[in-house]
Amino acid sequence: MNDKKCGIHELYAENPEQADLLVWGRKVDPITRRGFFKKSGLAAMTAFLGAHIPFADKMPGGLIPAAMAAGEDSFAIQGKEGLTILNDRPINAETPPHLLDNNITPAKYLFVRNNGMPPKENEIDVDTWTLEITGESCEKPTTFTIAELKEKFKQYTYQLQLECGGNGRSAYDPPARGNQWSLGAVGCPKWTGVRLKDVLDYCGVKKDAIYIGYYGADKHLSGNPNKQPISRGVPIAKAMEDKMLIAWSMNDEKIPLLNGYPLRLLCSGWPASTSGKWLKKIVIRNKIHDGTKMTGKAYRIPCESVAPGTKVKDDDMCIIESMPVKSLITFPKTGVEHKLTEGKLAIRGHAWAGDLSVERLLVSIDFGATWRVAKLKKPVNRFAWQHWNAEIEFPEKGYYEIWAKAMDDNGVSQPMVVPGWNPKGYLNNSCHRIAVQVV
Ligand SMILES: Nc1nc2c(c(=O)[nH]1)N[C@H]1C(S)=C(S)[C@@H](COP(=O)(O)O)O[C@H]1N2
Numbered sequence: 001m002n003d004k005k006c007g008i009h010e011l012y013a014e015n016p017e018q019a020d021l022l023v024w025g026r027k028v029d030p031i032t033r034r035g036f037f038k039k040s041g042l043a044a045m046t047a048f049l050g051a052h053i054p055f056a057d058k059m060p061g062g063l064i065p066a067a068m069a070a071g072e073d074s075f076a077i078q079g080k081e082g083l084t085i086l087n088d089r090p091i092n093a094e095t096p097p098h099l100l101d102n103n104i105t106p107a108k109y110l111f112v113r114n115n116g117m118p119p120k121e122n123e124i125d126v127d128t129w130t131l132e133i134t135g136e137s138c139e140k141p142t143t144f145t146i147a148e149l150k151e152k153f154k155q156y157t158y159q160l161q162l163e164c165g166g167n168g169r170s171a172y173d174p175p176a177r178g179n180q181w182s183l184g185a186v187g188c189p190k191w192t193g194v195r196l197k198d199v200l201d202y203c204g205v206k207k208d209a210i211y212i213g214y215y216g217a218d219k220h221l222s223g224n225p226n227k228q229p230i231s232r233g234v235p236i237a238k239a240m241e242d243k244m245l246i247a248w249s250m251n252d253e254k255i256p257l258l259n260g261y262p263l264r265l266l267c268s269g270w271p272a273s274t275s276g277k278w279l280k281k282i283v284i285r286n287k288i289h290d291g292t293k294m295t296g297k298a299y300r301i302p303c304e305s306v307a308p309g310t311k312v313k314d315d316d317m318c319i320i321e322s323m324p325v326k327s328l329i330t331f332p333k334t335g336v337e338h339k340l341t342e343g344k345l346a347i348r349g350h351a352w353a354g355d356l357s358v359e360r361l362l363v364s365i366d367f368g369a370t371w372r373v374a375k376l377k378k379p380v381n382r383f384a385w386q387h388w389n390a391e392i393e394f395p396e397k398g399y400y401e402i403w404a405k406a407m408d409d410n411g412v413s414q415p416m417v418v419p420g421w422n423p424k425g426y427l428n429n430s431c432h433r434i435a436v437q438v439v
């Protein structure tokens with residue numbers, strides 16, 4: 001999968017000088033091949049490497065620092081552990097399935113999907129942070145501090161799953177551009193906040209309202225303050241569901257900076273791109289919100305299915321709504337060895353189904369020829385993922401694959417193979433499978 005990864009490696013491979021300029025603002029002298037940092041570029045690299053660089057002036061241009069080049073693990077994201085980094089500007093990182101084993105996803109294992117440059121921690125003051133509710137279909141535009149939100153509205157805590165619309169994109173052929181997520185752009189932490197509905201009601205939703213849109217405090221990659229990295233939303237009916245939250249806390253702690261500190265929107269069940277991070281403003285619209293990444297082909301799929309590789313007109317693309325049914329095997333880790341003499345192998349994982357719930361989870365060890373029903377729990381609340389487990393008996397030694405397949409309460413199952421191709425590679429909910437060596 002390495003060849004599909006983009007980010008610093010690809011950038012440097014393609015054009016080292018351009019990469020230097022982009023990442024660090026470092027210009028290369030064409031004769032000496034030395035890199036000349038602008039002050040801010042050197043500061044950025046120093047911060048990245050976590051140390052002052054005594055010989056920075058001798059560093060050749062177009063050279064990727066060895067601390068980053070060595071491999072994924074040498075380039076750590078603050079507060080995260082064991083994530084696979086897909087891109088570093090903006091930061092995008094996913095969680096290997098075996099690290100998603102916890103029932104409630106810990107902060108260190110929640111994936112990161114940034115479209116722009118997040119605000120810096122020292123730029124954020126929780127006490128003065130405000131959320132503005134406005135828009136043409138808002139009767140009483142109001143600005144709240146976080147303290148006012150806490151004081152004015154009832155507080156709720158729910159476990160809410162988040163999955164990027166592009167999770168699974170790496171499996172599409174022909175490939176779709178964008179972060180090559182495999183399985184781990186998903187998680188299900190516990191969030192505390194106020195209901196979006198209560199806040200919207202307080203500010204007055206006019207009769208002609210049909211959509212909401214969010215704005216966050218992150219900046220566009222170009223640095224242009226008039227451009228948003230992303231500004232998406234959901235129809236009013238979805239916004240008014242009682243588990244859509246404006247949250248200030250995740251797992252009883254402050255939300256991690258990269259996941260939206262100090263305030264984020266949660267529209268669980270829909271592509272996580274509808275759950276705005278670093279939340280500053282919500283607009284109540286009298287038309288479908290037309291913010292960045294609402295239009296064109298972003299977060300849209302062909303209204304009618306198309307053959308792989310088809311060019312689709314923007315007009316024939318429809319906004320993705322509820323995410324499809326999906327599951328993960330989170331224990332054991334793929335490639336595990338199991339001794340036949342030890343008897344059954346206990347396996348487990350989670351399953352979720354967007355706006356719906358999961359009705360059944362099936363497992364197979366014979367490449368899908370036969371399936372057995374696993375034990376499946378009810379969600380702790382709507383929009384929380386559901387835990388499942390099973391005990392697997394192997395007939396003899398050898399190589400096996402364990403496949404898991406979930407079915408939602410409309411009777412729709414995950415496909416075994418990659419589902420309908422679409423230009424941007426969204427909604428791959430094909431079955432997760434792991435390898436087991438029985439010895
Ligand atoms: N302000 C803002 N909100 C955002 C994004 C962003 O880049 N900026 N990314 C969106 C996308 S595409 C996803 S998948 C989720 C990712 O949430 P996470 O990084 O907390 O896992 O946040 C969404 N909310």
Ligand SMILES: [Mo]
Pocket residue numbers: 113163164165166271272273
């Ligand atoms: Mo996303």
